[in-house]
Amino acid sequence: xxxxxxxLCGIRKQFGSVIANxxxxxxINAGEVLALLGENGAGKSTLMKILYGFYSAEQGTTLLDGKxxxxxxxxxxxxxxxxxxxxxxxLIPALTVLENLLAALPGAPWIQLRASARVHAxxxxxxxxxxxxxxxxxxxxxxxxxxxxxxxAKVLNLDARVVILDEPxxxxxxAETERLYGFIRTLxxxxxxxxxxxxxxxxxxxxxxxxxxxxxxxxxxxAAVGDRTPDALVEAMVxxxxxxTLRPPNSPASDVPLLQVRGVSADIEGRSVRNIxxxxxxxxxxxxxxxxxxxxxxxxxxxxxxxxxxxxxxxLDGVSIASRxxxxxxxxxxxxIPERPLDNAVVGELDLAxxxxxxxxxxxxxxxxxxxxxxxAEALIARYNVRPPQPKLLASMLSGGNLQKLVIARExxxxxxxLIACYPTMGLDxxxxxxxxxxxxxxxxxxxxxxxxxxxLDDLQSYAHRIAVIHDxxxxxxxxxxxxxxxxxxxxxxxxxxxxx
Amino acid sequence: xxxxxxxxxxxxxxxxxAFLIGASLFLVAIGRPPLLTLLQMVLYAFGDGYSxxxxxxxxxxxxxxxxxxxxPARLGLITVGGEGQLYFGALxxxxxxxxxxxxxxxxxxPAMLLAGAIGxxxxxxxxxxxxxxxxxxxxxSTLLMNYVAVLLVSYAVYGxxxxxxxxxxxxxxxxxxAATVPSAFGTRAHAGLVVGIIAAAVLHVAxxxxxxxxxxxxxxxxxxxAAMAGFNFIRQTILVMAIGGALAGFAGICETSAxxxxxxxxxxxxxxLTGFLVAWLSGQHFLRAIPVAILIGGLIxxxxxxxxxxxxPSASATILQGLLFVAALGASGLAGRRNARYG
Numbered sequence: 089x090x091x092x093x094x095x096l097c098g099i100r101k102q103f104g105s106v107i108a109n110x111x112x113x114x115x116i117n118a119g120e121v122l123a124l125l126g127e128n129g130a131g132k133s134t135l136m137k138i139l140y141g142f143y144s145a146e147q148g149t150t151l152l153d154g155k156x157x158x159x160x161x162x163x164x165x166x167x168x169x170x171x172x173x174x175x176x177x178x179l180i181p182a183l184t185v186l187e188n189l190l191a192a193l194p195g196a197p198w199i200q201l202r203a204s205a206r207v208h209a210x211x212x213x214x215x216x217x218x219x220x221x222x223x224x225x226x227x228x229x230x231x232x233x234x235x236x237x238x239x240x241a242k243v244l245n246l247d248a249r250v251v252i253l254d255e256p257x258x259x260x261x262x263a264e265t266e267r268l269y270g271f272i273r274t275l276x277x278x279x280x281x282x283x284x285x286x287x288x289x290x291x292x293x294x295x296x297x298x299x300x301x302x303x304x305x306x307x308x309x310x311a312a313v314g315d316r317t318p319d320a321l322v323e324a325m326v327x328x329x330x331x332x333t334l335r336p337p338n339s340p341a342s343d344v345p346l347l348q349v350r351g352v353s354a355d356i357e358g359r360s361v362r363n364i365x366x367x368x369x370x371x372x373x374x375x376x377x378x379x380x381x382x383x384x385x386x387x388x389x390x391x392x393x394x395x396x397x398x399x400x401x402x403x404l405d406g407v408s409i410a411s412r413x414x415x416x417x418x419x420x421x422x423x424x425i426p427e428r429p430l431d432n433a434v435v436g437e438l439d440l441a442x443x444x445x446x447x448x449x450x451x452x453x454x455x456x457x458x459x460x461x462x463x464x465a466e467a468l469i470a471r472y473n474v475r476p477p478q479p480k481l482l483a484s485m486l487s488g489g490n491l492q493k494l495v496i497a498r499e500x501x502x503x504x505x506x507l508i509a510c511y512p513t514m515g516l517d518x519x520x521x522x523x524x525x526x527x528x529x530x531x532x533x534x535x536x537x538x539x540x541x542x543x544x545l546d547d548l549q550s551y552a553h554r555i556a557v558i559h560d561x562x563x564x565x566x567x568x569x570x571x572x573x574x575x576x577x578x579x580x581x582x583x584x585x586x587x588x589x
Numbered sequence: 590x591x592x593x594x595x596x597x598x599x600x601x602x603x604x605x606x607a608f609l610i611g612a613s614l615f616l617v618a619i620g621r622p623p624l625l626t627l628l629q630m631v632l633y634a635f636g637d638g639y640s641x642x643x644x645x646x647x648x649x650x651x652x653x654x655x656x657x658x659x660x661p662a663r664l665g666l667i668t669v670g671g672e673g674q675l676y677f678g679a680l681x682x683x684x685x686x687x688x689x690x691x692x693x694x695x696x697x698x699p700a701m702l703l704a705g706a707i708g709x710x711x712x713x714x715x716x717x718x719x720x721x722x723x724x725x726x727x728x729x730s731t732l733l734m735n736y737v738a739v740l741l742v743s744y745a746v747y748g749x750x751x752x753x754x755x756x757x758x759x760x761x762x763x764x765x766x767a768a769t770v771p772s773a774f775g776t777r778a779h780a781g782l783v784v785g786i787i788a789a790a791v792l793h794v795a796x797x798x799x800x801x802x803x804x805x806x807x808x809x810x811x812x813x814x815a816a817m818a819g820f821n822f823i824r825q826t827i828l829v830m831a832i833g834g835a836l837a838g839f840a841g842i843c844e845t846s847a848x849x850x851x852x853x854x855x856x857x858x859x860x861x862l863t864g865f866l867v868a869w870l871s872g873q874h875f876l877r878a879i880p881v882a883i884l885i886g887g888l889i890x891x892x893x894x895x896x897x898x899x900x901x902p903s904a905s906a907t908i909l910q911g912l913l914f915v916a917a918l919g920a921s922g923l924a925g926r927r928n929a930r931y932g
Contacts, residue, residue, distance in 0.1 A: 394816055424817065433817070435810035442803060446818045449807070452800050 092154075093118050093250055093281050094139065094170070099148035101134055106476070108134040109145070110305045116250060121272055121282045123296035123313075125289075127325055127517035128489040129475050131305040132285045133175075136252045140172045141165035167194075171248030173239045175255050175488055175515075179227045185238050186210060186223035192242045214241040217271060231381055233264040244275075251275060252283040257291055258488075258515045261379050262543065269294040287325070287517040289318050301325055326519055334522055336551045337529040340371035347506055347537045352400035352410070354390040361387045361561040363400070368537035370505075373528070375552030375569070376541045378581055380511075383561035384541045385427060388510050391539060392424040404506050420447070423504035423531075425495055425512050427541075429488075433495040436484030440474070441465035443483045444498050472497035473520065489515040493524075500527045507531050510541045525551060545577060559583040604920030611912040621901065630909075633894035634887030640894070642776035646848065648886025649778075650675065650857065652785040653840035654864025655871065655878040656792060657713070657833035661727070662873045663796055664829050665809040670716060670731025671837045672861025673738035674709040678838020679845040680742050681708025683761060683852040686768045687750060694767035701768050702842060709838015710831040712738060717830030721823035727830075735861065743854045750852065760853035770847040781843035786879055788836055793875040805829070837861065858889065866914050872921070888913065 094116040101109040108131045116122055124132045138145045141159030149156050152168055159165040162172070179188050189210040211223055218237040227235060236256060243251060253272075257265045272282055272295045284291060292299055292313065299316065301309040301324040309316070309324040316324075345367035352364045361383040368374040378384060389395045391402055393409050402410040404421060426432035434443045444465045445452070452461075465479040472493045474486070486494060492515055499507070509528060513521040529551070532538050542548055548555050549569050556566040557580035564580040567573075613623035634644050654671035661668045682705030689697060716734060719725035743759070752762040772779040796802040808815045808822055815822060840860065845852050867885055871877035892906015 392817070394813070431811075432813050435807050435814050437810040438803075438806055442806075446807065446814065449800065449803055450819050452803075454800050455798055456800055456803070 091118050092116065093152065095151040095154075096135070096139065097149050097151070099135060099138060099145045099150075101131075101138060101143060101145050107305050109138070112148070112302075112305075112307055114300050114307065114310070116281045116283055117298075118249070118281050119276055119279045120297045121276045121284060121295055123292045123299045124283055124285045124302065125287065125292060125299055125321060125325060126302035127287055127519060128487065128515075130302040130325075132302050133254055135302070136172060136254065136283060136285060139165070139250075140170060140252065142172075166246050166248070169247060169249035170252070171243030171246055171250070172252040173236065173243055173254060173256065175258070177235050177239050179235055179239060179242075181228040182226065184224050184226055185214070185221060185230070188227055188238060189214065189223070189242055189245060193245065210245060213244040214238065217241050217244075233260045236260065237264075237268075248280070250281045250283065252285065254285045255287070255515065256284070257286070257288060261381075263379070289321060292321070293318070303327065322518060325517075334525055334551075335529075337371070337373060337532045337553075339553055340369045340532075343369050346370040346405055347539070348401075348403040349391065350401045350403070352387075352390055352397050352402060354386050354395055354397045356386045356389065356395060359383060359386050359561070361390065361558075364558075364563055365400075366556060366563065366566060368539065370535045370537055371532050372554070373532050373538045373540055373552045375548040375555040376539065376558055377543070377545055377548050377555055377577060378541075378558035380427075380543060382558050384510065384558060386561070387558065388424070388426060388508050388539075388541060391506075391508050392422055392426075394424075409506075420502055421505045423447075423499040423502060423507045423536075425499050425507075425509040427510040427514070429491045429495045430484070434483045434491060437482060439480045439482055440469065440486075440494060441479040443494060444468050444479075444501075447498055447502055468497040468501055469494075472523065489517070489520065492516055493520060496524055496527065500531060503534065504531065504536055507536050507538045508541075509538065511543065512540070513542075513544070513547075545574065549574070557581055600920045600923070603923070604917045607916035607920060608913050611916060612909050615905075615908060615912065619901070619905065621899075626895070626899070626901075629899065630888070630891040630895065633891040633898075638774075639776065640890065642774070642778040643890040643893075644883065644887035645778040645782055646776075646886070647858075647889045648883045649782040649785055650840040650844050650860040651863050651867055651886055652789065652878060652882035653781065653836045654861050655867040655882055656785065656788055656864075656875060657709075657837040658865050658868035659871070659873045659875055659878060660792060660796075660833045661717075661829045662868065663802075663805045663809060664825060666717075666720065666826065666829070667728045668713070668716065668731045668830070668833065669728055669862065669865050670713055670734055670834070671864045672857060672859070673731065673735035674712050674834040674837035675841035675844070675857050675861055676735075676738040676742050677712035678705035678709035678834075678841035679852055679856055680738070680745060680841075681705060681711075681838070682842030683745075683750070683845060686764055686846075687761060690762065690765055690768075692767065697765075697767045698770070701846065702770070702839060705842025706835040706839045709841060710835040712838070713830045713834020714827050717827040720830075721826040739854075742852065742856075746853050752851070758853075760851045763851045764846050768846055769850070770843050772847060777848060779843060779847035781840060781847065784839065784843075785836075785882075789875040789879055792832075796875070837864075863889075863910075870914065870917050885910065885913075 092115040097113050099109050099112045112135055126132045134143065137143045139150060141162045141164050150158065157168065186207065190206065193210065214221065214223060217240060218234065221234055221238065227238065230238065256268060260268060275282055284296060286292065296313050298312055299310065300307055301321060303325060347368040349364055349366050353362045354360065364387060366374065376384065390397050397410045401408050409422065430436060441461050445461050462479050469477045469479060474490050474493045474497065483491065483494065496512060512528065513524050516524060528538060540552055549572055552569050554566060555569050555572055555577065557564045557577055559581060560583060564583065612627060616623040616626050633640055635641050654675060657671050657674060658668055682701045685701045685704040686697065712734065716727050716730040719730050720727040746759045746761060750761045752760055770779045770781060796805060804820050804825065807818060808820055808825055812822055844856050849856050863885060867878055867881050871881045888910050889906060892903045895901045895906065896903040
């Protein structure tokens with residue numbers, strides 16, 4: 089019989105006019121993985137941040153081991169054994185992994201003594217979680233997935249009994265995700281309580297014991313994992329009848345290539361791509377699969393013309409667009425949804441309206457008319473359901489999923505001939521994902537060629553016309569998606585076999 | 590919004606109080622009656638027409654040098670090169686006067702002012718170019734180029750440009766009437782201040798309401814996104830540095846022409862650095878720099894007057910100025926922290 093560590097009763101929290109949590113009660117048990125399931129903005133993170141002492145609730149009580157508690161700050165919560173790993177990490181990029189781990193400990197030492205017991209203790213969890221991360225490496229040099237593991241090690245080092253993970257798999261590769269699932273099960277088996285905030289059913293199926301579904305700030309369903317079908321969970325998350333079926337776009341009428349990529353090689357800080365060649369016809373969706381970090385970013389930047397190519401050429405509708413920057417003629421022809429939108433696609437210090445106007449900003453009059461920019465922004469924000477819908481809000485205030493929607497709204501608002509979309513649905517929930525796919529398909533139907541970089545093999549197979557696999561900076565193979573054999577694609581992703589699938 | 594305004598008022602009151610306390614302690618320490626002396630300073634700064642005009646004389650180059658800091662700051666650049674740009678502008682402006690001292694005013698005056706502005710722009714763009722092309726830190730390069738410009742002026746006035754009739758005093762020939770910036774109402778306050786105020790207003794409108802302002806914000810905020818939008822960091826870096834340098838260079842030639850009447854060493858009483866501090870005190874805001882520059886100009890003018898009439902060393906004014914900066918920056922810093930916590 090599981091024993092409750094934490095009990096939340098009647099929690100209520102309001103931000104302005106938005107009720108983020110409305111009378112929420114739930115229990116978190118030792119030795120159990122609780123999945124807190126819901127769409128973006130359902131109030132999952134807010135609820136857990138209240139437990140973690142980051143926000144304070146307006147109403148309701150928190151019981152820890154049966155006694156009422158109230159945490160004024162995350163430090164108090166951590167002292168009581170509650171740890172949380174956020175979507176935005178709190179590691180210091182300039183310090184090494186070990187220094188980050190040491191700095192998180194209470195009474196962090198001013199002087200580091202090598203090989204002391206303290207160092208040993210700091211590395212205890214890291215060596216279990218990720219034995220291949222070098223503790224002397226700067227956090228800056230780690231991949232996003234590795235950073236997440238370090239963050240988790242940091243929390244576990246503080247002897248957390250309750251571990252809260254906020255959308256942990258949205259930044260991980262499939263292999264890293266599998267490892268994390270296994271580790272979450274191990275933590276539960278050791279008697280820790282794990283709360284997994286997620287919107288992915290795969291996460292729930294892989295490692296949860298119990299599910300609490302939230303929608304619009306309320307708990308709408310709570311059950312053991314075995315008691316609910318995936319369809320029932322989706323319906324609980326988004327409301328009944330909200331999910332339509334998605335029709336993959338028709339195959340293009342002609343095979344005449346609109347985009348020709350010829351032997352492109354390029355490099356960003358040592359991450360290079362070599363001799364990439366493919367062609368995409370008007371209306372065609374060309375998927376590029378691969379484990380992230382195999383040159384996708386470099387390839388996308390080279391196709392968008394943002395970095396110079398060292399050899400080869402990119403030809404769009406008869407015009408070379410390689411190495412040109414975005415000057416003049418091509419800027420309206422290419423739409424680009426880069427990975428990590430906060431770093432690569434928005435200006436955090438500008439408001440949403442100007443961020444949405446960036447594609448046309450060079451064509452604005454010298455004294456831009458604010459009203460027309462605002463109207464344009466309001467229309468896009470409503471259409472892509474960016475939350476909160478305030479055009480004057482600074483972009484840095486948006487959550488990851490909403491930033492993604494903002495960038496997609498901007499880039500898909502024109503009539504581009506080439507759309508480059510990198511992980512366009514990362515961090516988005518079911519409904520938003522469908523909306524993005526629908527817009528992407530509409531671009532293709534209007535005659536654009538779409539280069540779609542993704543790790544979601546299922547989606548690529550369902551919706552892309554052709555799939556290429558990139559590994560270590562080279563295209564291992566290209567296959568028509570209806571002929572594609574999952575096994576072969578998987579082998580290509582691992583870098584084996586260059587014969588046809 | 591209200592919380593921010595409230596915080597600003599608290600910062601203003603707190604900063605003023607901290608300054609008054611610090612200044613009183615200092616004046617007591619040097620054996621002066623604090624309240625009386627401070628009151629005297631206000632009178633020496635703004636008490637009558639003459640005092641006010643002297644304050645405005647000091648405020649003019651300070652304001653122009655502050656603008657030369659604020660504009661690059663909008664692109665995320667920190668320059669401390671106002672002093673060097675001021676000296677180099679004085680040098681190039683003077684070159685025009687020396688090469689054609691008998692030209693009529695309608696030609697000589699605009700040519701001299703333009704040459705001063707171009708000189709400052711040139712001097713500043715070197716640092717801009719180094720930053721944009723080779724990623725050389727603009728703070729260091731502008732700082733070092735200050736020394737070069739100051740010493741170039743010394744070189745000129747001790748050497749080729751020395752006035753042979755000046756009995757060895759290191760200075761150029763006196764500027765002819767045709768090369769003298771007009772002054773107002775028989776005082777030393779000159780047209781440079783008007784130019785400074787107009788420049789501040791124009792720049793404010795330009796960065797707040799134009800496409801160019803958006804371009805600067807995007808470039809300052811995210812260089813990658815700026816590249817996607819088609820903005821050119823190199824061009825804009827050189828442009829803002831050049832405009833800033835032109836203003837400081839203009840200040841230099843005005844100071845030489847209207848105040849000194851000839852080029853000599855020490856034309857600037859640290860106006861470049863003071864301008865940098867004014868830029869920070871005004872929160873990198875073009876319009877707010879105007880009153881702040883006048884206030885600081887008043888403080889400097891009052892220091893000179895104190896030395897003259899009350900026999901207090903003028904260094905005291907510099908010390909009081911330092912106290913003012915520390916109090917103001919400290920107060921606004923604390924206010925910022927308060928905002929971050931409760932805002």
